[in-house]
Amino acid sequence: MKRTNIINGDEYHQIPVNEDFYEEEEESASSSSGHAMGGAASPSSSSSQSNNNFKQHELTKTLASQNRYDLRLFIRLIHIIKLLYSSPIIPGIMVLFLLGLAISQTYASSLTGKLLANVYTYLADGDTHSLLRSLLFGLFSLTLSALLDSTIKFTVGIIAWRWRKTLCLTIQNQYFDNNLFYRIMAFDTRIDNPDQRITSDIDNFTTLMANVLSQMITGPLVVGYYTFLTWRGMGWYAPAIIYGFFILGYIANKFIMSPLVSVSYLQDKLEGDFRYLHLRIRTFAESIALQSLTRDPTVSQTMVEEEQAKQQFDVLLENKKKQICWQYGLNTTSDLFTYLSPLVNYLIIAIPLFIGTKKTIPFADVSVFSYNCIMLASGFSQYINVTANISDLSSYIQRISTMLEVCNQVKQQKYEAQQKQENDIVSSTEVQKQVGELKVEPSTLEILLKEVSYFTPKGESLFKNISLLIERGSSLLIMGPSGSGKSSLIRIINGLWPFFYGKIIKPANEQMFFLSQQPYLIYGSLEEQILYPYTIASKRISKQQMRELFERFDLGYLLDRERDIIARGDLNDLTHNWLNALSPGEQQLISFLRLLYHKPVFALMDESTSSIPQSMEKRVYQACKDQGISTISVGHRHSLTQYHQKLLTLDKQHNWKLQNIDNSSNNNDNNKLIETDSNNNNNNQQSSLI
Numbered sequence: 001m002k003r004t005n006i007i008n009g010d011e012y013h014q015i016p017v018n019e020d021f022y023e024e025e026e027e028s029a030s031s032s033s034g035h036a037m038g039g040a041a042s043p044s045s046s047s048s049q050s051n052n053n054f055k056q057h058e059l060t061k062t063l064a065s066q067n068r069y070d071l072r073l074f075i076r077l078i079h080i081i082k083l084l085y086s087s088p089i090i091p092g093i094m095v096l097f098l099l100g101l102a103i104s105q106t107y108a109s110s111l112t113g114k115l116l117a118n119v120y121t122y123l124a125d126g127d128t129h130s131l132l133r134s135l136l137f138g139l140f141s142l143t144l145s146a147l148l149d150s151t152i153k154f155t156v157g158i159i160a161w162r163w164r165k166t167l168c169l170t171i172q173n174q175y176f177d178n179n180l181f182y183r184i185m186a187f188d189t190r191i192d193n194p195d196q197r198i199t200s201d202i203d204n205f206t207t208l209m210a211n212v213l214s215q216m217i218t219g220p221l222v223v224g225y226y227t228f229l230t231w232r233g234m235g236w237y238a239p240a241i242i243y244g245f246f247i248l249g250y251i252a253n254k255f256i257m258s259p260l261v262s263v264s265y266l267q268d269k270l271e272g273d274f275r276y277l278h279l280r281i282r283t284f285a286e287s288i289a290l291q292s293l294t295r296d297p298t299v300s301q302t303m304v305e306e307e308q309a310k311q312q313f314d315v316l317l318e319n320k321k322k323q324i325c326w327q328y329g330l331n332t333t334s335d336l337f338t339y340l341s342p343l344v345n346y347l348i349i350a351i352p353l354f355i356g357t358k359k360t361i362p363f364a365d366v367s368v369f370s371y372n373c374i375m376l377a378s379g380f381s382q383y384i385n386v387t388a389n390i391s392d393l394s395s396y397i398q399r400i401s402t403m404l405e406v407c408n409q410v411k412q413q414k415y416e417a418q419q420k421q422e423n424d425i426v427s428s429t430e431v432q433k434q435v436g437e438l439k440v441e442p443s444t445l446e447i448l449l450k451e452v453s454y455f456t457p458k459g460e461s462l463f464k465n466i467s468l469l470i471e472r473g474s475s476l477l478i479m480g481p482s483g484s485g486k487s488s489l490i491r492i493i494n495g496l497w498p499f500f501y502g503k504i505i506k507p508a509n510e511q512m513f514f515l516s517q518q519p520y521l522i523y524g525s526l527e528e529q530i531l532y533p534y535t536i537a538s539k540r541i542s543k544q545q546m547r548e549l550f551e552r553f554d555l556g557y558l559l560d561r562e563r564d565i566i567a568r569g570d571l572n573d574l575t576h577n578w579l580n581a582l583s584p585g586e587q588q589l590i591s592f593l594r595l596l597y598h599k600p601v602f603a604l605m606d607e608s609t610s611s612i613p614q615s616m617e618k619r620v621y622q623a624c625k626d627q628g629i630s631t632i633s634v635g636h637r638h639s640l641t642q643y644h645q646k647l648l649t650l651d652k653q654h655n656w657k658l659q660n661i662d663n664s665s666n667n668n669d670n671n672k673l674i675e676t677d678s679n680n681n682n683n684n685q686q687s688s689l690i
């Protein structure tokens with residue numbers, strides 16, 4: 001965290017912001033297409049994301065220089081391996097098992113070498129009896145090799161499965177801990193497409209890594225064993241030449257690997273961005289289709305989304321082309337060394353003839369020597385293949401490591417901020433003024449804001465010195481023009497945004513409930529919608545209770561619909577599509593039923609009645625009142641004033657005004673407003689009273 005000046009010349013001149021925010025702003029703009037939320041999905045942020053998606057040419061250079069085949073990559077790999085072996089017994093046993101299989105396979109393959117030598121000799125001698133015996137022996141050794149080979153592949157699959165489980169759960173645990181996913185998506189700019197990292201990147205990484213591990217285990221065994229055999233059969237020069245040949249191959253590959261790692265890393269990111277663009281089209285299919293209907297058919301222009309998809313796909317294809325070219329270079333060097341190795345082998349076998357130490361080499365020796373050389377070369381080829389895999393692997397290592405690192409850092413930042421708050425509060429009342437303190441007091445049944453000044457995540461000041469007390473049984477309406485900061489205040493109160501100074505005291509979390517304009521419906525039955533954020537594993541609602549609840553807002557027909565779905569056995573509809581199958585008004589009413597079921601002391605509602613008619617709005621607020629739920633509402637409708645006792649008005653000039661609403665008149669238009677408190681920016685008057 002660094003502290004950045006955001007307002008000149010007053011006491012709020014510093015606010016903690018993400019250190020990398022400004023430095024990475026340009027990059028983040030392009031890379032943040034995966035940040036679905038962008039501060040509770042602000043429309044402005046999403047449009048800037050899409051515009052910036054196409055600046056990826058410049059981004060290529062930045063990312064290419066950041067992600068290379070170097071020591072940092074190696075350190076990151078070690079860190080991931082430590083995680084994979086955090087509970088080492090089972091994975092350790094599996095690696096030992098793999099080692100045992102690799103030793104057995106090396107031994108079985110050496111039997112095949114002997115078999116070949118014998119078969120050549122018996123064929124030359126015409127010894128059919130011995131030949132038959134050798135063939136039977138071959139049947140045994142080759143079957144054993146085949147079985148060992150498939151068992152190795154099976155073990156590799158299981159190791160990959162276990163690693164995926166460990167890594168995915170580790171990241172997911174952090175990601176869901178304390179709403180970290182929100183902080184990463186809303187305020188942090190370093191992680192593009194976190195969903196892709198958790199789902200496909202981890203899967204690809206663990207599968208590839210397990211294969212590399214198997215090659216790394218079998219490679220040294222084969223190399224060690226056949227080094228010994230070639231040395232014994234032909235002398236020191238034979239393994240030395242093969243070693244030199246493959247070291248040359250490794251160096252050639254290394255030169256191509258480094259740029260390929262960067263290109264592959266970028267490719268994964270671009271694939272994620274492209275997929276995200278299509279995901280947005282899926283999510284907003286109806287709005288996009290409706291907008292496209294309004295276009296003038298005489299103006300020939302492709303759809304904006306199509307145009308964006310094309311542009312993004314162009315960038316992706318261009319990088320893919322680069323990746324294919326570098327891959328071609330890498331494959332060429334790998335294949336050259338693999339294909340040339342038999343020639344090198346025969347050259348090695350023929351060296352005694354060239355230097356005159358031998359006149360002939362017996363046929364059986366040739367077959368044994370060449371088999372041993374080929375096996376030694378194949379041991380090295382495994383390393384060369386590993387280097388080819390490492391380019392893909394490195395890209396996944398970078399993506400998974402950044403995810404782990406950012407999760408840790410964001411978590412740590414929160415922890416440090418908390419620590420700092422505690423220390424500051426104890427050490428100095430002066431500092432206390434400059435640090436936001438969000439205190440959950442389980443014993444309290446009121447929400448208190450004391451001289452709260454708050455900001456956007458970008459550090460823009462919204463309002464200063466707001467003081468408020470909302471007691472149990474009272475209610476507050478927050479009004480003001482769009483973008484003035486109403487929702488932001490709700491985010492500050494519920495703790496999603498830490499960008500404030502002053503003091504907020506609120507009751508325990510279970511006493512507070514939040515309703516947004518776009519309700520969140522989970523995959524699940526209607527009962528599960530109501531129980532959310534609890535599950536049916538912890539609570540159940542009887543059928544009669546459900547009926548009574550739904551009838552409160554005339555929604556009983558939804559229960560009938562669900563019954564029909566169950567009767568049809570169409571479980572798929574039941575489990576996943578309530579969000580698409582309900583109108584926005586129905587969705588908002590369901591979230592109110594959820595609220596009534598949970599009966600918190602306070603309900604924070606952000607335009608949560610915007611899609612329901614005023615007559616129903618009245619019933620909803622009456623139901624809250626009957627249940628003793630105090631409402632803090634954000635809204636634009638004047639009709640809302642009649643359901644609240646206090647009105648906080650915010651304006652674009654950052655002035656705020658707190659008024660009591662006198663609802664004694666029956667006529668809603670005649671509600672009197674009595675000002676109790678305000679902050680006018682022009683005279684910078686500060687609130688004095690709660």
Ligand SMILES: Nc1ncnc2c1ncn2[C@@H]1O[C@H](COP(=O)(O)OP(=O)(O)OP(=O)(O)O)[C@@H](O)[C@H]1O
Pocket residue numbers: 038039040042044045186456457458480481482483484485486487488489
């Ligand atoms: N994640 C974010 N990062 C930076 N700025 C943001 C973010 N979210 C909101 N803002 C900005 O903060 C300001 C206040 O936004 P807020 O959502 O609180 O407005 P609002 O009064 O609730 O508007 P509306 O009535 O349209 O919902 C706006 O200028 C908005 O652009």
